[in-house]
Amino acid sequence: MKGIITVLGKDKVGIIAKVCSYLAERNVNILDISQTIVQDYFNMMMIVDISKAEKSIEILVEELQHIGEEIGVEIKLQHEDIFNIMHRI
Amino acid sequence: MISLVEVQETNKMIREMNLDVRTITMGISLMDCAHTDLKVFNQNIYDKITKSAEKLVKTGEDLEKQFGVPIVNKRISVTPISIAAGSLNTDSYVPVAEALDRAAKEVGVNFIGGFSALVQKGCTTGDRKLIESIPEALAVTERVCSSVNVGSSRSGINMDAVKLMGDIIRQTAERTADRDSIGCAKLVVFCNAVEDNPFMAGAFHGVGERECVINVGVSGPGVVKRALEEVKGRDFETLCETIKRTAFKVTRVGQLVAQEASKRLGVPFGIIDLSLAPTPLIGDSIAEIFQVMGLEEAGAPGTTAALAILNDNVKKGGVMASSYVGGLSGAFIPVSEDHGMIQAVQRGALTLEKLEAMTCVCSVGLDMIAIPGDTSKETISGIIADEAAIGMVNNKTTAVRLIPVIGKGVGEMVEFGGLLGYAPVMPVNSFNCAGFIDRGGRIPAPIHSFKN
Numbered sequence: 001m002k003g004i005i006t007v008l009g010k011d012k013v014g015i016i017a018k019v020c021s022y023l024a025e026r027n028v029n030i031l032d033i034s035q036t037i038v039q040d041y042f043n044m045m046m047i048v049d050i051s052k053a054e055k056s057i058e059i060l061v062e063e064l065q066h067i068g069e070e071i072g073v074e075i076k077l078q079h080e081d082i083f084n085i086m087h088r089i
Numbered sequence: 090m091i092s093l094v095e096v097q098e099t100n101k102m103i104r105e106m107n108l109d110v111r112t113i114t115m116g117i118s119l120m121d122c123a124h125t126d127l128k129v130f131n132q133n134i135y136d137k138i139t140k141s142a143e144k145l146v147k148t149g150e151d152l153e154k155q156f157g158v159p160i161v162n163k164r165i166s167v168t169p170i171s172i173a174a175g176s177l178n179t180d181s182y183v184p185v186a187e188a189l190d191r192a193a194k195e196v197g198v199n200f201i202g203g204f205s206a207l208v209q210k211g212c213t214t215g216d217r218k219l220i221e222s223i224p225e226a227l228a229v230t231e232r233v234c235s236s237v238n239v240g241s242s243r244s245g246i247n248m249d250a251v252k253l254m255g256d257i258i259r260q261t262a263e264r265t266a267d268r269d270s271i272g273c274a275k276l277v278v279f280c281n282a283v284e285d286n287p288f289m290a291g292a293f294h295g296v297g298e299r300e301c302v303i304n305v306g307v308s309g310p311g312v313v314k315r316a317l318e319e320v321k322g323r324d325f326e327t328l329c330e331t332i333k334r335t336a337f338k339v340t341r342v343g344q345l346v347a348q349e350a351s352k353r354l355g356v357p358f359g360i361i362d363l364s365l366a367p368t369p370l371i372g373d374s375i376a377e378i379f380q381v382m383g384l385e386e387a388g389a390p391g392t393t394a395a396l397a398i399l400n401d402n403v404k405k406g407g408v409m410a411s412s413y414v415g416g417l418s419g420a421f422i423p424v425s426e427d428h429g430m431i432q433a434v435q436r437g438a439l440t441l442e443k444l445e446a447m448t449c450v451c452s453v454g455l456d457m458i459a460i461p462g463d464t465s466k467e468t469i470s471g472i473i474a475d476e477a478a479i480g481m482v483n484n485k486t487t488a489v490r491l492i493p494v495i496g497k498g499v500g501e502m503v504e505f506g507g508l509l510g511y512a513p514v515m516p517v518n519s520f521n522c523a524g525f526i527d528r529g530g531r532i533p534a535p536i537h538s539f540k541n
Contacts, residue, residue: 004096034093045093058154076100078157080091085345086338087095089409 001051002031002080005064009073011042019046019075022067026060028053042073047080103158106311107373108339110346111366112162113149114287116294116302116359117141119173119203127179131188134173138165138192138201141301141356146197148353152346160346161508165193166292166304167203171219182219186226186233193232200275202292204235207282210244210531220250223257227272228264234290240280240477242484245534251477252526254278255470259493262462266495269503273492274425274457278473280480280487285360286416291453291488302359303351304416307343308366309335311373313399317381328382329402336363336406344411362416363407364452365399367427369510375399375420376429387430388439396420397450417486419452425505425512426457434513441472441515449479454488459503459512462495464519469493471522474532482535 007015016035023030032047050057061077068075102108122133142165149163167173170185177185186204193201204226206216223235237254240246258273265272277291284295287304294302316335320327340363351358367374375396376387382395400419408414422444424430433439441458448454454476460469473489480487494503497514504511 004091006096006100032090036093043093043097045096047091058151061154061157076157079155081345081349082156082158082342083091083095083099085341086099087091 001049001057003048003050003057003060003077004080004083005046005048006076007042007044007068007073009042011037011040012071015042015071015073016044018067018071019064022064023048026054028060100157102309102312102338106309106315107368107370108309108312108342109159109161110305110343111308112164112287112306113145113160113346113350114164114166114292114304114306115142115145115356116166116285116298116304118294118298118300119168122173123176125176125178127177127184130174130177131184134167134185135188135192138167138189139195142196142198144354148350152349156346158342158346162199164198164287164289164292165196165201166287166294167201168294168296169203169205169207171206171213171216172296174219175213175215177215180218181225182222183225183229186222186230189233190230198232200232200234200289202234202236202289203294204233205237205293207238208247208250209238209241211247212250220253220257223276224260224264224272227261227275234275234292236277236279236282236291236293238279238282239473240481242281242481242537243534246280246474246477246481246532248474248526248532249529251470251473252529254473255466255526258469258491259466262493262495269505270462270492270494271505274490274505274509276490278489280477281485283416283486287362288364288366288417290490298359299357301356303347303354303356304359304362305343305347305350306362306364306366306416307339308364309339310365310367310375310378312339313365314372314378314381317378321381325398329398332399332402333406336403337410339363340407340410358413360413360415361407361411363403363410363414363418364416365403365420367421367423368508369426369428371428374427374429375422376427376433380429386436386438387433388443392443393447393450396422396447400450400452417452421453421456422447422451423457424515425459425503425510426508427510431510431512434515441517445475445479448476448487449483453486454480456488456490457492457509457512458490459492459494459514460517461498461514462493464493464517467521467523467526468517468519470526472517474526478532484537
């Protein structure tokens with residue numbers, strides 16, 4: 001099962017580090033990362049494999065959201081299906 | 090591979106344009122609950138509903154998290170009570186409504202629909218008892234919704250029922266006069282009612298349906314509006330194409346949620362209702378779509394054409410996205426639930442007569458319209474008859490959800506709260522129609538009812 005993580009917010013040091021170390025702790029594998037910074041705004045998308053994750057997707061969603069609140073960015077994890085189904089026939 | 094642009098587009102639709110799955114509605118058959126004893130019947134329906142829908146709300150919440158898309162309502166529709174309770178030995182169906190209310194509260198859904206009767210051709214004893222119980226049932230319960238089908242293209246219009254419903258709506262208004270007559274917001278009168286509509290207040294689980302089913306309603310007026318802003322000033326072909334594409338994407342989200350919900354609950358998937366249902370939020374309005382299309386206000390000349398375009402292209406886009414499209418599918422035009430429509434009424438752009446004309450091409454009918462508290466029951470019946478005739482002749486569903494607000498007059502504001510919104514009381518043509526309504530009997534079906 002794949003998930004898409006998006007991170008949006010003002011750029012600062014350590015955003016990726018924080019997200020990546022959390023994912024490593026929960027046994028979530030990162031498959032792809034793309035990132036842009038537009039006028040100080042950090043915009044990242046990660047494709048991750050959550051099939052071996054230690055926790056359910058619902059818990060991961062909540063915990064990532066909390067990490068986002070701590071460091072002042074918005075972090076979202078969504079099941080990849082919502083994007084596949086919307087944009088592919 | 091999924092691209093960053095696509096991910097951003099989807100999330101922008103959810104975050105900024107109010108894309109949501111409006112409702113997951115579980116349809117439950119109550120046929121096997123039939124009993125002659127009121128207590129046993131109530132226990133049977135309570136047990137069946139609470140058992141079938143035990144995990145409905147939790148599943149909805151889980152899916153909301155998993156896909157990151159809001160699922161606003163989780164609801165239940167049941168077999169029309171007048172049918173399920175046909176053999177019941179009782180004078181009043183109010184205790185049944187109370188049992189439904191308790192079951193809804195137990196499983197945590199915000200509405201339960203199906204305190205209904207289908208009387209397009211005539212009333213059974215049970216139908217009549219149910220209809221007469223409506224005013225009290227809606228006054229003493231919180232979550233129960235009621236609907237009555239008074240006509241169809243095949244059987245014509247039951248004018249006895251139309252006459253009765255004018256009175257029932259007035260009584261319902263009076264019974265909830267202390268709360269701006271909110272009871273009427275939970276009561277719909279239909280012509281050509283559909284059996285799988287997941288939207289309240291008119292949802293019920295039709296007799297042709299299976300034991301238990303999941304129907305999903307999606308909505309995204311904000312998404313359509315935003316998409317149309319991108320093609321402002323372009324020709325109608327571009328306009329239609331844009332609505333179609335957007336409707337497709339919106340419906341796909343509903344399809345995904347519906348399939349997943351059906352899998353997790355172990356209940357078959359019924360239909361997707363691909364409607365544009367507004368909310369009182371700014372940016373989630375059908376009237377705003379008309380404005381982007383080039384009209385100053387909803388109600389301006391051209392509005393009916395604009396609505397026809399919108400409705401048709403929502404359907405065209407949606408049918409490609411899901412094989413099982415049903416329900417009411419199209420644009421809803423409630424007044425109190427759409428801030429743009431409210432504004433149009435306040436500015437004098439939108440009248441009841443224009444709304445009636447618009448219902449010829451919308452998905453439902455006269456919806457959530459506050460009218461003066463002193464409107465007579467005959468006038469209400471007259472409005473119902475007009476609306477039912479539009480549905481009957483045009484082979485479409487039409488509905489009336491009028492709220493005669495007791496103690497209030499034209500121009501005063503009414504507040505219903507939450508998704509039901511707020512509305513100014515609209516003027517009604519009050520010339521007498523009693524002589525017409527009092528005839529009673531049935532209006533025969535139009536000639537095309539012989540199509541087979």
